Amino acid sequence: MDLNKSIQKAKRKNLVRIAGISILITLVSLGLLIVALDKIATNNYRKLDKALFNYQTIAAPNTQIDSQVIANSSFLGGDVVTNQSKNIDGYIVPWSSLRSKYTTWRNSIDYNELTNSWYHSDQNSYEYNRQTKQKVATFYHPSIKKYYDNVKNELPELKKMDNYVAEVAISFDRPYTYREVQEMLPENINVVWLYLFSEERDERVGPSGMPVYGFQLSNDAKNNSADKDNFFDSFDTHFASAGNKQAAAFIKENKDKKMDELPVLGVMVTGQTQNLTELENQSYIRGSSIGVTVPTVPYITPEK
Numbered sequence: 001m002d003l004n005k006s007i008q009k010a011k012r013k014n015l016v017r018i019a020g021i022s023i024l025i026t027l028v029s030l031g032l033l034i035v036a037l038d039k040i041a042t043n044n045y046r047k048l049d050k051a052l053f054n055y056q057t058i059a060a061p062n063t064q065i066d067s068q069v070i071a072n073s074s075f076l077g078g079d080v081v082t083n084q085s086k087n088i089d090g091y092i093v094p095w096s097s098l099r100s101k102y103t104t105w106r107n108s109i110d111y112n113e114l115t116n117s118w119y120h121s122d123q124n125s126y127e128y129n130r131q132t133k134q135k136v137a138t139f140y141h142p143s144i145k146k147y148y149d150n151v152k153n154e155l156p157e158l159k160k161m162d163n164y165v166a167e168v169a170i171s172f173d174r175p176y177t178y179r180e181v182q183e184m185l186p187e188n189i190n191v192v193w194l195y196l197f198s199e200e201r202d203e204r205v206g207p208s209g210m211p212v213y214g215f216q217l218s219n220d221a222k223n224n225s226a227d228k229d230n231f232f233d234s235f236d237t238h239f240a241s242a243g244n245k246q247a248a249a250f251i252k253e254n255k256d257k258k259m260d261e262l263p264v265l266g267v268m269v270t271g272q273t274q275n276l277t278e279l280e281n282q283s284y285i286r287g288s289s290i291g292v293t294v295p296t297v298p299y300i301t302p303e304k
Contacts, residue, residue, distance in 0.1 A: 037076060041077045044103065054237055055109075055114070057216075061139075061169065061195070061268045062087065062216070063095055064216075066083045068081070077101065079100065084097065088293070096113060116129060116136045134292050135292070137268065137292075139171050139212045141265060143200055144203055151287040152287055154288050154290045156277075157290065162274075166290055166291070167292050169288065170266050170287075171266040172266050178224075178262045178264055179260040184282070184284055186275070191217060193216050195214045195264065196250075196264060197214070198265075199246050224259050225258075235247070236251055239251075272296075
């Protein structure tokens, strides 16, 4: 009897030992799996974070990212919340926010929120931001001869807007070098964004909704060459896997040019409305489109 009890006791100890080792192995494996999944999710977050900044660098006229933070984070993924604004001659106004997702398997950018909406009626036709409902300034490519709703020139409308600051998209009749642009435009307006590229699509049957590409100019002109280099790095990354022949040709032709020789298709300008009207009837302007406008107040001084 004593021998049988000893054998049974030994068996129970062995089972407990095996169960303990199995639980330990399971916990360690689960911990390693969680660490591995977390690293993969973190790596995907970094890729998403970079992709969002790259897109803002090349395709967001006069738009700045104020903050970009993680929300609802776990080892399986989370959300990246991007808050944006516009600077209209010293007046900061809210712009659309974005919520993008990253997981251990993939990233997801809500390009629907990055695309403008279109309003069209018998009296009006214009693009607007989906969230803020603000009118979006439209650029016109000099090589596209006919647009669905024609090429507009809205500069004269600014004469009716006293005590306002505004942003206006100025589209040129042909490409001009950046040096020529600097010489053409008045000094009492802010040139904040350069329009360099957009795909040439048939716009006669309806708006294609294609984004325009360019970059924001730093307040310090000494940084403009760095702005250009940063644009081409981000632009090349954005189109690297797309096989876009127009974009590839644009990069090849212009990436190594000096800032002064860079061909510019248009500019986004900001300023007081009475200063912006000085651009009216300039021969180099093919079209002009007003974007965000803000009434001035005594306690915020316009920058130009």
